[in-house]
Amino acid sequence: MGYHTSTSSAPLSEHALREEFVRIGQLMHSRNYVTATDGNISARLGKDRYLVTPSGQSKGFMRPEEMVVIDGEARPLSGDWELRPSSEILLHLEAYRRRPDIGAVVHAHPPTAIALSIAGVSLARCQLPEVLVTLGLIATTDYATPADPEGAVVIRDLIRCHDALILRRHGSVTVGATPWEAYLRLEKVENAAEIAFKLLLLGREEPLSRAALAKLLDKREKMGLMKPGERAAIEQTCGCDDTP
Numbered sequence: 001m002g003y004h005t006s007t008s009s010a011p012l013s014e015h016a017l018r019e020e021f022v023r024i025g026q027l028m029h030s031r032n033y034v035t036a037t038d039g040n041i042s043a044r045l046g047k048d049r050y051l052v053t054p055s056g057q058s059k060g061f062m063r064p065e066e067m068v069v070i071d072g073e074a075r076p077l078s079g080d081w082e083l084r085p086s087s088e089i090l091l092h093l094e095a096y097r098r099r100p101d102i103g104a105v106v107h108a109h110p111p112t113a114i115a116l117s118i119a120g121v122s123l124a125r126c127q128l129p130e131v132l133v134t135l136g137l138i139a140t141t142d143y144a145t146p147a148d149p150e151g152a153v154v155i156r157d158l159i160r161c162h163d164a165l166i167l168r169r170h171g172s173v174t175v176g177a178t179p180w181e182a183y184l185r186l187e188k189v190e191n192a193a194e195i196a197f198k199l200l201l202l203g204r205e206e207p208l209s210r211a212a213l214a215k216l217l218d219k220r221e222k223m224g225l226m227k228p229g230e231r232a233a234i235e236q237t238c239g240c241d242d243t244p
């Protein structure tokens, strides 16, 4: 399996992935998607080999050599034994098991998305055309204790049909072919949350017309992003399945 940047078809080497983790960690930290030692990034290196960020470190100040290589049971294969893999890595490994098509997972703590999940405001909304095309509906998982094996359980079913999930009261999980793609999906998630929050403050929501939604879903299908059964689920959520 190859690992590609969003702008190049060349596979990323392990060396390049380590550099990419540093760059993405800096972006996550500077954009307030993670604070203190929160968050983690991983990438599939090959069969039963994954590169992951170290636990207990600020993601804004990592060095390439600090990343850890683990197997599918989260056992370190190489790297400094002091720099254990992230405690939330079980959640990443579950995503790889359920999604053979993905090459990377990003977990973060975007504040607006978390606040809305605590307030019970769903991000599975039908407001933003680009979000519907690129991510479909952003689902929210049940609550699980952070850094506990429960985290893998609550994403198990949803991650099969979604590239972006909100972990209730905790954070986000976004997946992609590359770490960069997974990171960009995180940006979309928090942006969608900020807009949803502003709409709540304004007290008004303008739904997309049925015709507009159909065009967007056609586009998602053409791009090969539509998951099995997803079109009907979106139409139902957006209230477009009952009128001609």
Ligand SMILES: [Zn+2]
Pocket (backbone or CB within 6 Å): 038, 039, 088, 107, 108, 109, 146, 147, 170, 171
């Ligand atoms: Zn977390």
